[in-house]
Every structure is written in C-alpha cells, then in structure tokens.
Amino acid sequence: AYNNAQDGVLQVHRPEVCYPVGGFELSATQEIMLNASGQVVPANMFTATAPGRVEQVAYFTRLGSAYPRKWIEQRVAVMRANLAGDIPDGMMMRVSTLGIDQREARPLLAGFTTQFIESSNPRMQRLLLGQDSRG
Template sequence: MTEAISKQGPAGRDLSRRNMLLGAVLAGASAFAFVRQPAVANPVVPEKQFNKWVPEQFGPWKTVSQSGVVLPPPDTLRDRLYDNLVTRVFVAPDRPPVMLLLAYNNAQDGVLQVHRPEFCYPVGGFVLSDTRDITLAASGRAVPANIFTATAPNRIEQVAYFTRLGAAFPRKWSEQRAAVIRANLAGDIPDGMMMRVSALGIDQREAQPLLTDFSRQFIESTNPKMQRLLLG
C-alpha cells in the first residue's frame, strides 16, 4: 500500500504543475485581451456645442422650422444610440423645402449602432422603394450615399443619406457591421455620423440633384469641426 501511494505522488505533482501552468497561460491571455480591448476613439460632443455647429443659413437656404422631420423610433435605445440628434427644415427661393436630420454618436461598439433610414421609415408606416446608390461631392470628397422614395397615405418623401463609421461610409447594414468589426479588431471603437436630407412633393429624378446640391452646400458651409464629424 505504501509503495502504491509513493508511485502516485510524482504523477499528482506533475498534474498540479500542469494545472498551474495552464492557469498562468489563461491569466496571461486574459490580461492581454484586457490590454487589447477596443478603446473609444472620440469624445462625446456636448449637445449645445453640436447645435452651434449647424448653420442656420447658408447660400440661399435658411432655417424655418425644427419640426416635420421623420425621426428614429422612440424606443428604449434611442437615447443611447445618439449623443446628438438635430433636425431642421430649410427653404430657398423657387425650390422645395429640404428637411435635414443629423445623428451622431461617439461610440459604435457593434451592439449599439446608428439606425439606418430604411429601418426608421417603415416603423412610421411608410412603404419604401428600392434603395439606389448615389454619390455626394463635397469639400473635394466623393461620399458614397443612398436614395429612396418613402410613401405613406398622405406623404411621398424623397430621401437621401449617408453614414460614416470611423473612416468608412457603408451603404448597407452588412457593410456597417463589417466596418465596426474591422475598427474593433484594430483596437478602436469608431464614432458614427448620419446625414439625411429629404423633400416632399417631387419625384426622385427631380429630388436627386436638389438633395445632393443642398448637401454639398451644407457640408461646405459648416465649420471644420462639423465637417470632421461629417466626413471624417
């Protein structure tokens, strides 16, 4: 009996050493993962400061209202999705009014991400056309964007928008998620910006040049800090 116990002793000590070594490896991996976890790359922009960066007038356009714009659904996540949410209605001589929505969040972490308009409008009872790819030109940049028609019983709205996540301008939800994942793998939690412009009472052929030109003038008229949020 004594001999059997003595033979088992070294094996038990080897097992104990293996367990200790495994524990050390796991602890090191956890510490490495903690050090490498993504960091928020951009600070929160105070609401009053963000609002001041939105021009009340530029070119022939001037603000007449802050209402009438279709908003993201008032769910429990909205306050967490957006640090800043601004709406404006602009008018100019001999042109249809243009509605503007700006939504910004300093941290897009893969769980909370900017709602795309294709999600917001159906919640409000709209039926959407197919989304088409367009390009917005502003400040020497070619910005990938989308346009679609939203139809409700008493309202037909032409909608153009773009989203920026970090350095990416995703046109689709899948591209948006991929942009967040790439940034997270690089060690960053990117910020997210959406600019949406829309007009009523016109068809999409007429709306596209109106909305793209409005967007160009708006972006180029904002101060450098707002331009950085819009264009990265």
Template sequence: MAEGHRPSASELSRRNMLLGAVLAGASGFAFMRQPAIAHPVVPEKDFESWVPPKFGDWKTVSQSGVVLPPPDTLRDRLYDNLVTRVYEAPNLPPVMLLLAYNNAQDGVLQVHRPEVCYPVGGFELSTTREIAFKASGQTVPANMFTATAPGRVEQVAYFTRLGTAYPRRWIEQRAAVMRANLAGEIPDGMMMRVSALGIDQAEAQPLLAGFASKFIESSNLRMQRLLLGPDSRG
C-alpha cells in the same frame, strides 16, 4: 505493479505558479488588445451650435416635420446628438435635414439606418439606389429611396460614416465596426439624412445632393470632420 509518480507539494506549487503566469500574461494581452473609444462625446449644445442656421440661399424655417428614428428604449444610447432642421430657399422645395452622431459604435449600439425608421412610421419604401454626394473635394457614397404613406411622398437621401468607412448596407456597417475593433478602436458614427416632399426622384436627387454639398462646405471645421471623418481637410 509500481504506482505512478505523485507530484510533491513543491512541484504542484511550481506548476500552479507557471499556470498563473501564463493566464495572467494572456489576460494582459487580451486587455491591451481590447478596442478603445477613439473619439470623445460631443456636448449637445456644441453640436447644435455647429449646425448653420443659414448658408447660401438656404435658411432654417422649422425644427419639426422630420421623420425621427423609432422611439425605442435604446434611442438615448444610440445617439449622443440628434438634430433636425427644415430649410427653405427661393424657388426650391423645402429640404428636411437630420443629423445623428454617436461617439462609440461598439457593434451592439449602432445608428439606425433610415430603411428602419420609415417603415416603423407606416411608410412603404421603394428599392434603395446608390448615389453619391460630393463635398470638400470628397465623393461620399450615399443611398436614396422613396418613402410613401397616405398623403405623403418623401424622397430620402443619406449617408452613414463609421470611422473612415461609408457603409451603404447594414452588413457593411457591421463589417466597418469589426475592422475598426481589430485595429484597436471603437469608431464613432455619423449619419446625414436629407429629404424633400412632393417631387419625384429625378428632381430630388440633384436638389438633395446640392443641398448636402453646400451644407457640409458651409459648416465649420468641427462639423465637417464629423460628417466626412477626421482626415477631411474642410
């Protein structure tokens, strides 16, 4: 029985060269398709300077008293920028504000949603309701819930922007990151959270929605773009 053909050294060399070219081409294609960070880091001092100390009848009275995200080992990586303020206006309950921004939401590191932060602080949460904020001609999908702890009842409303999406749920947030990645981008992420103490949801919703609208519209164009996205006209 005849032996099978054994490739010569030159044939093996040509095969190896062809295989190497194919692998190199695939590697280069994968590199070109790798998502790129779409937005630069915002310096901390710049971000803080874009938060208006007063607007309309509202003025800053404190930077403390706001429930913060859990102090885990990832917090410094989760947020390039984290600002808290307490505002007061005549004849209205004080409003607490938290702004959190990160220029790169890569699917692993993503902004914490308030439904994560409050239970870590010992709060029990009501069912989250879907609401909306209106600002600068846009309608922004938002969420609202009541957080209860001994001696404290807090009405909380917030929205999260990832790239051009406003996900209301964690799974929607993950999906927004995946869609941006498939389009070749690593999106930025922004969360605005507003809250008030000692009132019920019926009173809190118009208060917080009105505060958020006035805050956004009174902010400079750079902050408006972080809150509403790069296509906002501010």
C-alpha cells in the same frame, strides 16, 4: 452615433428601418454618390410613401473612415475598427424633400448636402466626413 459609453456595439438607425415603422412604404434603395468638400461620399436614396405624403430621402453613414451603404457593411466596418483596437465614431446625415419625384429630387438633395457641408465650420465637417476631411 454616440452614447455615454462607447463600446463598439452602438448601431446607427438606418432610415430603411425607421421609415416603415412610421407607416411608410419604400421604393428600392438606389446607391448614389455625393460630393462634399472635395470628397466623394457613397450614399443611398429611396422614396418613402404614406397616405398623403411622398418623401424623397438621401443619406450617408460614416463609421470611422468608412461609408457603409448597407447594414452588413456597417457591421463589417465596426468589426474591422474593433479588431484594429479602435472604437469608431459615427454619423448619419439624412436629407429629404416632399412632393417631387426622385429624378427631380436627386440634384436638389445632392446640392443641399454639398452646400450644407461646405458652409459648415471645420469641426462639423470633420464630424460629418471624418478626420481626413479637407475642412
């Protein structure tokens, strides 16, 4: 989450907010774990439904070295970093698939996420996973 003036206030737009604005109804968000480059990453997954479209969505958010799953956790991560004198960088990775149920989609999306991160160059891995990534 970057803009031209990093001020510690910038917000990551979470999919649970953006999808309903686009006309989707959402299932309850489930907490899942993803594995990437030897690192376990806390993530979220939900089903987004609109007329003629069913989308399975998984994503994770990184702020500094934290992986907040909820908006309040995101705010706390920013405040903690700011109190320590840091303005954390951030990244959200969202993956989705159409036309299958959540049970089928989970391993597909988890596998894609792992392969994407592990096949990325070290700079992209650091961007996605933070400075302590093994890439």
